[in-house]
Amino acid sequence: MASRNYPCIRTKLPGPNATQYLEKEKKYISPSSTKGYPLVVKSAKGMAVTDVDDNIFLDFTAGVAVCNTGHNHDQIISSITNQANTLIHMSGADFYNPLQIQLAEKLSAICPGPYTKRVFFGNSGAESIEAAFKLARYHTKRSIVIAFYNAFHGRTMGALSLTASKLNQRKHFLPLIPEVIHIPYAYCYRCHYSLTPDNCHMACVTWVREELFKTKVPPEDVAAIFVEIIQGEGGYIVPPKEFHKALYQLTRDFNILYIADEVQSGMGRTGRMFASEHFDIIPDIITIAKGIASGLPLSATVASEKIMNWLPGSHASTFGGNPVSCQAALATIKLLEDGLIDNAAKQGDYMINELKKLERTYPIIGDVRGLGLMLAVEIVKDKETKAYAPEERDSIIQRAFSKGLLLLGCGRSAIRFCPPLILSKGDADIALSIFEECLKETIQSKF
Numbered sequence: 001m002a003s004r005n006y007p008c009i010r011t012k013l014p015g016p017n018a019t020q021y022l023e024k025e026k027k028y029i030s031p032s033s034t035k036g037y038p039l040v041v042k043s044a045k046g047m048a049v050t051d052v053d054d055n056i057f058l059d060f061t062a063g064v065a066v067c068n069t070g071h072n073h074d075q076i077i078s079s080i081t082n083q084a085n086t087l088i089h090m091s092g093a094d095f096y097n098p099l100q101i102q103l104a105e106k107l108s109a110i111c112p113g114p115y116t117k118r119v120f121f122g123n124s125g126a127e128s129i130e131a132a133f134k135l136a137r138y139h140t141k142r143s144i145v146i147a148f149y150n151a152f153h154g155r156t157m158g159a160l161s162l163t164a165s166k167l168n169q170r171k172h173f174l175p176l177i178p179e180v181i182h183i184p185y186a187y188c189y190r191c192h193y194s195l196t197p198d199n200c201h202m203a204c205v206t207w208v209r210e211e212l213f214k215t216k217v218p219p220e221d222v223a224a225i226f227v228e229i230i231q232g233e234g235g236y237i238v239p240p241k242e243f244h245k246a247l248y249q250l251t252r253d254f255n256i257l258y259i260a261d262e263v264q265s266g267m268g269r270t271g272r273m274f275a276s277e278h279f280d281i282i283p284d285i286i287t288i289a290k291g292i293a294s295g296l297p298l299s300a301t302v303a304s305e306k307i308m309n310w311l312p313g314s315h316a317s318t319f320g321g322n323p324v325s326c327q328a329a330l331a332t333i334k335l336l337e338d339g340l341i342d343n344a345a346k347q348g349d350y351m352i353n354e355l356k357k358l359e360r361t362y363p364i365i366g367d368v369r370g371l372g373l374m375l376a377v378e379i380v381k382d383k384e385t386k387a388y389a390p391e392e393r394d395s396i397i398q399r400a401f402s403k404g405l406l407l408l409g410c411g412r413s414a415i416r417f418c419p420p421l422i423l424s425k426g427d428a429d430i431a432l433s434i435f436e437e438c439l440k441e442t443i444q445s446k447f
Helices: 016-028 074-084 098-110 125-140 157-162 203-215 241-253 275-279 323-361 390-402 425-445
Strands: 041-045 048-051 056-059 117-122 144-148 180-183 222-228 257-261 285-288 299-304 365-371 374-379 408-410 414-417
Touching: 056 425, 074 323, 098 117, 098 299, 098 323, 117 125, 125 144, 125 157, 125 222, 125 257, 125 285, 125 299, 180 203, 203 241, 222 241, 241 257, 241 275, 323 365, 323 374, 323 425, 374 390, 390 408, 390 414, 390 425
Parallel strands: 144 180, 144 222, 222 257, 257 285
Antiparallel strands: 041 048, 048 056, 117 299, 285 299, 365 374, 374 414, 408 414
16 A cells, blocks of 8 residues: 555645635635635645645545545546546536436436436535425425524525524525424434433424424425435534434325435445435435535436426526536446445444544543544533533634644534545544544643
C-alpha cells in the first residue's frame, strides 16, 4: 500500500493563494452560503483534498456526503470521460435518453419495494423534494403535508417550506407554501416530551394520531408526511426503529403518502443502499441526490407507477438526467454494490465504537450516534444539563481544520463524520487521533 501524504499542512491557514481567492470571493460571489473555514480547493483524490497552497487535508466531509466513492475515483473519471466524448446533453424533457432509461431501471431494482417504480430526474436534492411535493399533491388531490422540526429538505420555496432547521434559512422569505405542518422528530437525546424510548410508547407519533388529527388537521386532507430517515443537517439524528414503524403505520391508516428524504442518507452511506432498509420501511416516494453520481449534479424522485401517474407537462427538467451524470451514477452504483456499502458498515462500526470510547472519557461529548458512515458527536457544555455548546463545537472543527482534518457541523452543536465510503481503518485512526487532540485543546482552552 502506498504511503499516505496527508494530512500535510505547509502554510499558515489560509495560505497566500487562498487569501487572494477569498478576497475575490467577497467581491464576486453571493454571500448567502455558509462556509465554516477558509478551504480553497485545487484538487482531490480518494480521501485527500489539496488546497491552492498545496496543503493536503484528510476529508471527512466527502463534499457534504456526495463523493461516496471517494474523490475522482478512476472508474468514475473513465465513465464521465467516455460519455463526454459521445454525448453531453440532449434534454430528456423533450427527447428520449437511453441512459436515463437504464438508470431508471436500475433505481427501480435497488429502491425498496418489490414492484416496478418510475423515476423523475432532477439536478439537486431540493429539486427531488420539489418533485415529490408536487407529485404528492397531484396524486392524492390533498393539500396538507406534514414535516418535522430540525428537518432540512432544501432551500427552494417548496423544499424550504418543509425545512425547519435554522431560522436564517427561512428569515425574510415568508410567506412560504401554505398548509405545511411541523411536528417533533424522535430526537431521543433531547425528547420533546421529556420521555425515554423505553417508556414513551412513541409519543411523538401517538400525539399526531390522538391530538393533531382530532383537533386541528383532518387526516383525510393530508397528502404526505415528509421524513428524513436519519435527520441530516438537523444533527444526524437516528430515531428508534419503532418511530418509523409507528409513523409508517399512521400513514397506512389514513391513506397518507410516506415520503422518505434519502438525499443524505442514501446511496450506501449508512451501510445499506438506503437507510430505510434499516427500519424495514418501504416508502411511497424516495428522494435521492448527493451520493448518486459521485459529484455530478443529479437527483431522482422514485415512486411506484401507481403513484407517479401524472400527465405529460405536469413536471419536467431541461438538465435533469444529463447523460454524463447518468453514466456516472451507473458507475457509482456498481462500485457501491461491489464493496463500498459493506465497507461503510464495517468502518462505521469501528468508528462509532471508538467515538463512544471518547464519549466515556470527555465531559463535553453528550451523545454519539449514527449508522454506517453517517455519524455524529453532539458537543455539550455539561452532560447532565445537556446545554448546547456551539462555540465549543466550532472550536473543535476549526482546530481540526488547522491540523488537516475536514469536518462539518450539524444541528445546534453536533459534529458530523461523513467520509467517503472508501475509508480505511488507517484513515479512521488518523481522524480519530486528530479529533481527540482537538477535544483536549478545546477543553483546556476553557480553563
